[in-house]
Structure formats: C-alpha cells, structure tokens
Amino acid sequence: MLERPRLAVLGLDGLPLSLAERLAPRLPNLASLLPGAGSIRAELPELSPVNWTSLATGEGPEVHGVFGFTRLDPASYELSIVDATQVACPTVFDRLGARGLTSRVINLPNTYPARPLRGMLVAGFVARDLERAVFPPFLAGQLARLGYRLEADTTRGAADPEYLLAGLRATLASRRAALDLLWPDLAWDLFVFVLTETDRLFHFLWSAVTEDSHPLHADCLELLTLWDKLIGVFLERYAALPEPKRLLVLADHGFTGLRTEVDLNRWLVEAGLLRLLPPGRHGSEAEWEAARIAPESAALALDPGRIHLHTRRAFGRGRLTDAEATRLAGEIREALLSLTFQGERVMEQVFLERELYPGTNGNMSPPDMLCLARPGFDLKAKFNRDAVFGRFGRDGTHTAGDAFFRDSAGSRPERMRDAGRLILSHFGIHACP
Template identity: 60%
Template sequence: MSSSARPRLVVLGLDGLPLALARALGPELPNLARLLPHARAIESELPELSPVNWTSFFTAEGPGVHGVHGFTVLDPQAYTLRIANFADVRTPTIFERLGRAGLVSRVLNLPNMAPATPLKGMLVAGFVAESLRQAVFPPFLLGPLTAAGYVVEGDTTRGAFDPEHLLGQLRLSLSGRRAALDLLWPDLAWDLFVCVLTETDRLFHFLFPAVEDAAHPLHGDCLAFLRQWDQAIGEVLDRFDALPEPKRLVSFADHGFCRLEAEADLNRVLFEAGFLKYARPPRDEWDAGVIGEETLAFAMDPGRIVLHRRGRFARGRVGDADAPALLADLRAVLRGLSWRGRTVMEQVLDGPELYGTTHAPDLVCVPQPGVDLKARFDRAEIFGHFGRQGMHSPQDVFFADTRDDGRPARLRDTGRLVLEHFGLCDTQDKRSTIIL
C-alpha cells in the first residue's frame, strides 16, 4: 500500500476529560475547541479506572474478557498485592490484530501496555511502566527518548501539598510526549497512530476545583498549564490536517471527573460490620496479608467486593452454599452506608452478571459523585480526606470523531471502532489468565 493511499486513523487520548469541562474550557483552549463540534459523551467501563478503560480500548473488549478489573491484583495464596500490568491482559490487542493484517501501529503513552511486547510498529507504553526501558519497543527507542528527557510519569507524590511541584512535573512529562511525537510521527510509515496525554488526570486529582472555578487562587496556574496541554493537542491536530486523504481522527477520554468531597474505605466498612477479620495489625495500606481465616469478604480497589471463598484463597472459608445469603447481607450494609445524610452508593452491582463471567469480583460498587471509594487495609475510619480534590466519574466521558459516524456507547466500543475502520472482524482468541 502506498503512503498516500493508506486510510490512516489517529487516536488522541485525553485522560480524564469530562465533556462538560471540555466545553467550559473551549473558549480558553483553541485547539481543544477544534474538537468540540464533533464531541459528545460516552460512558466508561466499570470500575472507572484508567487501567480498566484503556485496556478496554486497546483490546476492544470489556473487563469480563480482558481480565483487568482494577489497579491491583491479589495473589490468592500469599495474600500479596501488586499493580496490574500488561502481562495480566488475557486477550489480544487491537495492535496485534492490525499487525496480523499487515498494518502498522505507532503507540505513545498508552497506559497498561507495559512491560512492552513486540508489535508491528513502535510502542512507548505509559503508566504504570516501572522504567522507560520497560516501556519501549523496539529497544532502540530508549536512546533518543532518554536524550530528549522523556519520563514515563512525572512525580506526583507531593501533589496534595505542593501544587508548584506538581505543575512542574506535569510540564516535564508533557514536554516528553511532544518530543516523542516528533520521533514517532514524521515518516508516516504507519496506519494507526495513538497518542495519549495523561497529564490532565493527574492535574484533576489534585487541583480539580482550581480548574473548574475561575475565582480559585490557583486557577490561573492551572490554566497556564492547560494552555501548554492545548498546544500539544494542536500539534497532533495540525499534523493530522496535513495528512493526505483518506484519514480520520478520533479523540476520547477513559473516564470523566468530578469534585471529591470524601473518601470512603470499604475495607473499614467490612471490618466494622464483621465481614473482614484481621490476623494481625496492618503494616501499611496495601498489606493484604492481614486478611485472616475468619474473613468472609474483603474489598479491592476501588469498589470490588470479593468473597473469601474456600478453594480460591489459601485461607478462604466461604462455601458456594453460603454465598447467596452472604451477598445479600453485604448489599444491605453497602447500600445503607451514608455520609453527611446522603447515601454513598449509587449502585451495588452483581460482578459476574456485570462482566458476564464467574472470574470477576462478587460485587461492584458505584458511588454517588463526590465520594471516592478506596480499599486500604490500615485506615482507622471509614471516611476521610487525604489531599486529593478530584475523582473519576463513569459518566460524561469526552468523545469526538471527525467522521461523525462513530457511535460508541462506552470504552470497549472505541477499540471496536478502530477495528471496523480497518475492516477487521471481531473474532479473537482469549488468553487464560484469571484476574481478581
């Protein structure tokens, strides 16, 4: 296929961007405004976390098929938690399927793609790659990206109390994305180009009220950064405009965002209700080794409730016959949870029914906007505030398509849109890994 005849597709990911906020910022951000005539809202997958939803995009499947249900994975024998990564994805990616059809992908800063594996094209994986070396394929990309000062992720550990440091780190990572764009785009030897800008998610977690409220003392600083982010959007759009026809650009977020009023820790809820029994005092918030033999259920991020089943967990005690009554009791406790006079839960969903598989959390909790669900093991209170000001939302997720005929309802459909664009069928082989 000649360079000029390729029906190229460009995917621009704008992590965490709600449509309502995009429209509100449009007058200040001219390049984002270029997308608004094509924009509408879609929904995220549940839970509304980045690894779940970006994986749903790059597999064109929901969590019940690709197997990533949250940030963390629990070892059922050792009771240790680790961060989910690409090795946990149990179904082929859209890039594998394009490659089998002879099509070339260039992928920049796509979360949950590390450790990087070979594909027909080039990959710079995003969060949560442990190092740049782990994030790149082919390996030769490591040299020029290192020379350009590329960082996989800026340091946001001080984001709750040092906004100047946070904004500096976001500028650093954003400059790296722009340098990588200069490296991966220009030869046009690709059919699909994916570029994800994740900096907005980090900004919104710590400074969402400042972004929303023009009267906030940090609004000007946030807007100054967003203008740089908007320039990066403009670089992608200008390059897209210069491409020969046929071409198409699709832009979307992985979830929405809203203000965070309080965090609610579900393991503390289960502990106080007698479902979770500790074998010893927890060493830290991730110390799942405290789950004792008398435990009936525990939580995993952000709102996954897991029965401590016999045969699945080394210390499990819940039998299949006990599960229905136990689940009914858990639903009653969770639905009865309130904060400042209002119900915390919008929904408490049956996990196997939601995901279409028994290899799923037993319950999936969806909170009301403003209350962010957590699953720590060392919190002494159910409710608290720990410095974050913004939280993910499954609704009002930004989506735009220059062809204006893409009608995805949720994140998995964006991956299917890519496959349909290139005329590829839906059938694919499934991997066998089971994730909790």
C-alpha cells in the first residue's frame, strides 16, 4: 500500500510571532508551537485576501490578480468586493486535484463563492451565503443543522465589545463543528484549517489583549483560551495521523496597536489631485462612493494604500497621459514619504508598480503606486472623510512583518507565496505549471 504523505495547514489569521511569545505562558497549545517557530513576511498590501490567495495559489498578486479587498470598475467607477471569481490562476487545490490528490479546506479567506474542487471546501471571509460557501453542496445542509456561522458581526461589534466577543465564541464553535465533520475519515491529502477570530479580536480590542489593566483583558483572554483549546484539538488530531506527515502553522500578516488611520483620498483631495463630485449616498455606503471621482482628478486611492493615476489609458474619465502620470508618480511618492503625524513619519516606503509587481499580466489592474505604512498607521481610502488622520472604532492594525510561521519540516519561506509553493513541493509539484 502506498504511503499518503499528508500535509495539515493551520492558519492563525493576523497572529504576530511577538504576541504569540508574550501569550504563550497562558496558552499551552500555542506555546507548544513556539519551538522552531519564526516569522514570515506578508505580501503587499498586507491584507487577508491578498495573502491567503497567495498561499492558495503559490503566486503573488501580480499573477493571482488580488490586490486588496475591493476592485474598481474603470468605466463605471463602482467599487465591488473581491471574491474567488477574480482569482486569475489555478489554485493549489486545482493542481493537487489534477494529480488525483484530495483537499479539505475550512474558512480560508477569499474562497467565496466556493468553486468545485477534488475534496471539500467551506469558504471564509467574505462569505455571505452558506449555500454558496460550500462544495460539495450537501455540506450546506449539514453545517446549517450544526448552526454554522460564517462570520461574526464586526459592524455592530465595533461599538459593542461584549457582542463582538460573543460572536467570536460562536464562530470558534462553528470552526470546531466543521473540523469534526471534515477531518475524521482521513480521506484527504491536504487539510487547511484557518481561524480568523484573532484578526477580528485584534482589530477592535488590541489594547484589551495586550494591556493587563484593561477592563476587558480577562474577557479577551477567555476567548483566546477557547481559541487555544481549538488549536489543541487540531494538534491532537495531527499527532494521531500516521507517518509520513507534515504540519504548517502560519499567519497571513502581523498586528500592532493603532496610532491613527490615514486616509489617502482625503490627502489627495487636500493636495489638489482628487476632486469628488457631490455625494449621492449616506451613512456607511458613502465611504464606498467611488463614482464621485470627477474627470479632472489626477489620482485616486483604494484601501489600504493603493494609488491609481487617473490616466486616459486606464480609466473611462481619465485625463492624464502616461508621460504625465510618470512625472506625477514621482511627485506623489516624495510628498507621501514626507508625510508626518505628530512629528513621526507615516510611510515606510512608497513603491511604484514596476518595483513591486514586475511582470504583471496585462489583464490585471495593479495600483500604479503602493504605500507601506510604518507600524501603527492604518492606511485607508474612503470617499467621505473630512480629515486625513483619525480613529473610527478600530484599535489594532496589520503589519507586513512579524507574522507567525512554523513548519514541522523546518523550512523558512520568505513570504506567503513561498508557503503556497511549499505545499506544492511537498506533493512533488513544481511552483509554475
């Protein structure tokens, strides 16, 4: 009988190595992962859909085509949420399936709507409808009977910490239910299990997690104890697998406390480079109203730090020639590198497209420039802000470095695409088809 060299992947969304080391005395299962652990660097921009898609494809954004949470239609100027239909290359699961290998995947971001694969999939953020979040379709009924929740309500939870914590406890229970359903028969070669609850917790309650004196510190540690117990369940099941086997544990980005949000569209407005037409929407929808971009605008931004030059070539209402855009890019770069908040420089680096995304497919729409903020600064690109700097209910923000990584085989990949390639190489598949 042929050996089945199984690979189990445990995703711990947004977990910094430095925080894991700090929490380890209280979280024994997390502590058990620290020997041999290191860090991995996030793909830029340091967002979940970008990075988990890089893991799921073994490629960078310039190949898979996911550059952020949102995509702008260059003709209508309508913003939409990126999803799995926009992933422009085969996934790891596609390529394993072509070799007759089976994958089972739980809560991996940017896999919604679920695509057919050889195996089973329960999609993660941003999954909205359980019926469309699973493959094969029969899983929807089974998970519904178990009370499966796709996501906690962070919109309400931002203003109601107790509600947020209750929602995160419910989604942790849902992840356990899915694990109990998909793991036991061992009819799989690759198992991917992602816990996104840490990312939600850190965005809104970072101070409560990291400061012992915070009034919600004990409540956050209680949630993290439940999270740690679920890690323990996964590790126990991995330990019981027959050899040969391999375990990858990784985060998609790091985290730190938030100093301030930095709205790049407001900065562009104040610099005279973006003009917005009068608003037509109200409330939370107003921040998405990219259709307000006026023809005379020279540049625009998309979350988190993507700057697009408003060229005739790229946009229906664009006005810049390519030569004008090249000159303007240099001016914007220098100005942003000089931007400060309370005397502290905001930007770590401002990249041009050719520096960050060489060889981008002509069908892609990468940003002309990408800003990497220094730790503590959260880059935004809303269409209704009246100030460059401010805080709006969040307490923590992503970092590109310090993301947790551990491989039982001892590898040290540089960034998330390399972790995806480790999966392929484990099964004897070359990174490029």
